[in-house]
Amino acid sequence: MRTHDLHPSEPPSPVVSRGAEGELPGSAEDCRRQSALVANDPAEQDILNAIEATADHSGWQ
Incomplete structure (x- = not known):
């Protein structure tokens, strides 16, 4: 990858902030x-x- 000027990517870290x-x-x-x-x-x-009107409940018991 580096021969093509590409660098391994890292997934972005989530930004976690506290609420009010x-x-x-x-x-x-x-x-x-x-x-x-x-x-x-x-x-x-x-x-x-x-959501309820369009939900497919077939197969649920």
């Missing part, structure tokens, strides 16, 4: 916070209804 309350992204606290934000949002219910 100091929680890590993806943590249980962050998931609860995000769920509470959309809990009573009418658009969220529309999205969930659309």
